[in-house]
Amino acid sequence: MANFFDKMKEWNKEVTKKIDERAEKRRSSVTYYMDKTKAEMKDAERMVEKQRELKSLFYKEYKEMEAYVEKRRRQVEIAEEAGETKLAEFAKAEVAQYEEQLQTTKGHYEQASKQLEDLELRMHEMRLKWKNLKNATFS
Numbered sequence: 578m579a580n581f582f583d584k585m586k587e588w589n590k591e592v593t594k595k596i597d598e599r600a601e602k603r604r605s606s607v608t609y610y611m612d613k614t615k616a617e618m619k620d621a622e623r624m625v626e627k628q629r630e631l632k633s634l635f636y637k638e639y640k641e642m643e644a645y646v647e648k649r650r651r652q653v654e655i656a657e658e659a660g661e662t663k664l665a666e667f668a669k670a671e672v673a674q675y676e677e678q679l680q681t682t683k684g685h686y687e688q689a690s691k692q693l694e695d696l697e698l699r700m701h702e703m704r705l706k707w708k709n710l711k712n713a714t715f716s
Contacts, residue, residue, distance in 0.1 A: 614707055621700050628693045635686035642679045646672060 649672045656665035 611707075611710060614703075614710065618700075618703050618707060621696070621703060625693070625696045625700055628689065628696050632686065632689040632693050635682060635689050639679070639682045639686045642675060642682055646675045646679055649675060 649668055653665050653668040653672060656662075656668055
């Protein structure tokens with residue numbers, strides 16, 4: 578009978594050991610996943626910052642070009658008032674060219690703004706998922 582109880586104790590130890598190993602393996606995989614997720618969040622944060630810089634650059638370029646177009650339009654008016662038709666035609670051609678570039682730059686700015694919004698939304702979702710994962714793991 579004592580032999581039977583010894584075998585039961587041994588079996589119980591083995592089962593407990595296997596359960597502990599599974600729990601440890603699960604904890605390790607969750608920890609690995611959480612570490613990987615955290616690294617991805619940091620990469621995403623860097624991407625958001627770079628996109629903000631890009632948006633800012635396009636905005637600055639857009640505003641500078643807008644001011645330049647207005648300046649050239651004013652020069653067209655002055656040239657027409659002074660009777661300088663060749664100069665006025667040249668300035669008009671330049672205004673048309675810069676307006677086209679202005680529209681392209683505006684499109685780039687709007688695209689950068691949209692991409693920034695999308696990245697910020699994804700970053701927010703990642704943070705919420707991280708919080709939920711963290712709460713579920715340590716609860």
